[in-house]
Amino acid sequence: MVPAAYGAHFSAPPKISGIIGGAVAEPRIDVSIEHKHRPEENSDGARKHPNTCPSCGSHYRDDELEANLRVCPQCGHHFPVRARDRIAQLVDPGTFQEEAVELRSEDPLAFFDLRPYTERLAEAEVSTGLGDAMVIGGAAIESEPCELAVMDFAFMGGSMGSVVGEKLTRAADSAIERRVPLVTVTASGGARMQEGILSLMQLPKTVCAIEDLRDARCGFISVMTHPTTAGVLASFASLGDVIVSEPKALLAFTGPRVVQQTTREKLPDDFGLAESNLRFGHLDAILPRSELRPFLGRALRLFRNGR
Amino acid sequence: MAAEDERHLRERLNKLRGLPLLRGTRLSGDTHRLQKQLDKIGEEPSDQEIWRSVDLARHSERPYTLDYIERLFEDYVELHGDRARAEDPALVTGLARFGGRTIALIGQQKGRDINERQRRNFGMAHPEGYRKGMRLMEVAQRHAFPIVTFLDSPGAYPGVAAEQHGQGGAIARSQALMARLTVPIVSCIIGEGNSGGAIAIGLVDRVLMQENAIYSVISPEGCAAILWRDGAEKVKAAVALKPDAAHCLELGVIDEIVREPQGGAHLNPDEAARMLGAALGQTLDELSVVPGAELREQRRERYRRIGIYTAGATEPALRSGS
Numbered sequence: 001m002v003p004a005a006y007g008a009h010f011s012a013p014p015k016i017s018g019i020i021g022g023a024v025a026e027p028r029i030d031v032s033i034e035h036k037h038r039p040e041e042n043s044d045g046a047r048k049h050p051n052t053c054p055s056c057g058s059h060y061r062d063d064e065l066e067a068n069l070r071v072c073p074q075c076g077h078h079f080p081v082r083a084r085d086r087i088a089q090l091v092d093p094g095t096f097q098e099e100a101v102e103l104r105s106e107d108p109l110a111f112f113d114l115r116p117y118t119e120r121l122a123e124a125e126v127s128t129g130l131g132d133a134m135v136i137g138g139a140a141i142e143s144e145p146c147e148l149a150v151m152d153f154a155f156m157g158g159s160m161g162s163v164v165g166e167k168l169t170r171a172a173d174s175a176i177e178r179r180v181p182l183v184t185v186t187a188s189g190g191a192r193m194q195e196g197i198l199s200l201m202q203l204p205k206t207v208c209a210i211e212d213l214r215d216a217r218c219g220f221i222s223v224m225t226h227p228t229t230a231g232v233l234a235s236f237a238s239l240g241d242v243i244v245s246e247p248k249a250l251l252a253f254t255g256p257r258v259v260q261q262t263t264r265e266k267l268p269d270d271f272g273l274a275e276s277n278l279r280f281g282h283l284d285a286i287l288p289r290s291e292l293r294p295f296l297g298r299a300l301r302l303f304r305n306g307r
Numbered sequence: 308m309a310a311e312d313e314r315h316l317r318e319r320l321n322k323l324r325g326l327p328l329l330r331g332t333r334l335s336g337d338t339h340r341l342q343k344q345l346d347k348i349g350e351e352p353s354d355q356e357i358w359r360s361v362d363l364a365r366h367s368e369r370p371y372t373l374d375y376i377e378r379l380f381e382d383y384v385e386l387h388g389d390r391a392r393a394e395d396p397a398l399v400t401g402l403a404r405f406g407g408r409t410i411a412l413i414g415q416q417k418g419r420d421i422n423e424r425q426r427r428n429f430g431m432a433h434p435e436g437y438r439k440g441m442r443l444m445e446v447a448q449r450h451a452f453p454i455v456t457f458l459d460s461p462g463a464y465p466g467v468a469a470e471q472h473g474q475g476g477a478i479a480r481s482q483a484l485m486a487r488l489t490v491p492i493v494s495c496i497i498g499e500g501n502s503g504g505a506i507a508i509g510l511v512d513r514v515l516m517q518e519n520a521i522y523s524v525i526s527p528e529g530c531a532a533i534l535w536r537d538g539a540e541k542v543k544a545a546v547a548l549k550p551d552a553a554h555c556l557e558l559g560v561i562d563e564i565v566r567e568p569q570g571g572a573h574l575n576p577d578e579a580a581r582m583l584g585a586a587l588g589q590t591l592d593e594l595s596v597v598p599g600a601e602l603r604e605q606r607r608e609r610y611r612r613i614g615i616y617t618a619g620a621t622e623p624a625l626r627s628g629s
Contacts, residue, residue, distance in 0.1 A: 102618045103616055103617070103618055104616060104617050104618070105616055105617075106616050106617055108558065108615040109547065109549055113534035113535055113544075113547060114534065114535060161616075162613075162614030162615050163614075163616045165613075165614050166614050166616060169611055191502075191524045191525075193524055193525055193530050193534060193548070195524075195615075196523065196524060196547075196548045196549055196554075196558075197523060197524055197548075197549070197550065197554075197555055197558060197560050198558060198560070198613065198614060199524050200502065200503075200505075200506055200522075200523070200524040201506075201560055201610065201613040202613075202614065203478075203482065203503065203506050204482050204486070204509070204510040204610040204613075205610045205611055205613055205614065207479065207482040207483050207486055207610075208510075208607040208611050209611060210483065211483055211486040211487060211607065212607065230475075230502075230503065231502075231503060231524075233475030233476075233479070234463075234474075234476075234478035234479050234503040234506075234507075235478075235482065236479070237475075237479070238475055238478075238479035238480065239479055239480070239483055251475075252470050252475070253463060253469070253470060253474040253475035253478070253503065254463075254465035254469075254470065258465055259465050259466060259470065263465065263466050263467070265467050267467060268467065271467065271470070272470055276471065280471050280472070281473075282473050282476055
């Protein structure tokens, strides 16, 4: 019997936890105390520390995770990868030439929800060290030249506004100019609502850029990482000549929570995940992170475009 | 008060004009066009007017796609099915005559009574609907029929089967096909043009928008639920998103605001159809003289220019929440 300590939380009404041996068990008293510095919890109760595996609970030092390409050595869970780290994982050292570094979002609608958009932008720039949610540039992967466009979910959920749309467009143009394939690595919650209708216009904008790329007969390999959803899935990311993903990545136009709320349907366990997308024919392959670089090397050789 | 609003708009125009240009055009529309829009708009819509648009755009008696098709087109033949899996009644397609031409029609269709609403899935298409649309686009391309699309949907359907059948990919590929066609394409936003569901049939040469329609990246309720964490803040969200016709014109996202009868299209559908038909006829006439390859190039260029950003060496300004 747990003494009811001062400051403890009583569950009200007390829950009967079950019938044991024919007798009613003691009402369970919740004695959890609010910890001021306790890590935040996800909806499923898992701790949010970025280096704790949400799948198996193993915890790693930064260098341990980096050494394994940020994949859990225990269970194979793929941790998110920041744009710069992704580029470092994929390209031949020293070959990445970043383009359009200087682009920054404007606030055309003077958007203000709970906080001004400009403040969110400034904060994202400070915390990520990026100008916006996409990094583009020329690079070589396994000695094959290509143009690379990599998204960063840490910058406002990888949302696509005017800058992401423009950067993708410039990446396509740069690929056309240099007659090399385009490789995109997406991680995005969708269009950036704070730019209103202009963010929706980035869907057709990026689609038009990819159509120009196709007309120029440049290859396009789309790598969809967790999560690639809504506006990005419904535009350039789905138009790759080859589309691959990482294990368990969520690739959905609408995420499971909203689908569940709207339709009250029972969702399959692998709803929207890469595995489900592969089964239904929307993906060419699911590649563990360690195989991504060799795969891209092979694909780039196939799309060499007469060079 | 009008003078005050006008001052605001002129300030905004000056601000836009003052932004450093990059790679030629980076504003959606040049300053000349903005100036014209400024003259046309007159004054900025108030918060109440924006919310009134949202209400009117979804009014249960507002004319839907088939109401306009019935009133404006002759010899209409509806075509069904995506030739692969299913028929999606949330998106209607067909061929019809208009002003001496055969036109391919693609439109989102809501239902009038509860049975029809369910049958039409409240105008929310599945991937099969967009694939049916693409099938019609191919017919149009083959026979050089101009395409007219009607946008009126709360969004693409968020369901399990829709996801499994490739909702995102269908929306992307429908846009990609529209970027490839060499026939004129005009869209009419007649109600709510929301999110990917709308843009799937919205990559076009000219966008006509009725004065009480809305065009938005997300519904006000959806935006409120995400950013305010409270769906009840929908009015604030709508005001922030600025989905009304005047703002869309100002941002260079649409080409023309089509007037509605006093009080809204639902009060006089015949008159609303006449007004829409007049604008549509004029637009199709203008586009019909442009060679196909040029049309396609201009269409892509139109979208490639949209976006407002800076090539700032400067830090984004922190602004107080006044």
